[in-house]
Amino acid sequence: MLHWIANSRSGFVALLMAACIVAVAIYALPALLAWSMGSPHRMAIALVDLLLGWTILGWIAALIWAVMSGNGGSFDEDPPPRREPWMR
Template sequence: MHWLTNSPQGFVVVLVLGTAIGLIGYAIPSVLAGIGHARHRRGIALLNLSLGWTVLGWIAALVWVLFDEHGNDPEWP
């Protein structure tokens, strides 16, 4: 683990992994809306894309997808 903190290659690895984890976390509401066939998945994705960078916008998109009516998937929670 010492090479992560004291080398340029370690910095790049941490930067790439951090960016990938951040982007995956950022897209969670949109992905859930798509997987669950949410009725308003375009609106959820638009809210997530435009205001997801704010914590409140991301939480709003996540709450919306969790409480939205889901069309084709009766197994959705």
């Protein structure tokens, strides 16, 4: 199988496409974590990741922000219910 990937044009294209998919998934990791953890700042984290993620510091900042602003539990827990200000 490695011979097919290394010595053919279609193998190279398949390997290049797989590498691009993995790179996009890693690039979008902070935004995906923010959405999956129910962060209240998920849109801002996604924007920081989109606009500044190409810099390593921007990507790390977005990742830390996404992890720290989650719902405080695991991925499978529901976020706490939101209460409207007038319900207090």
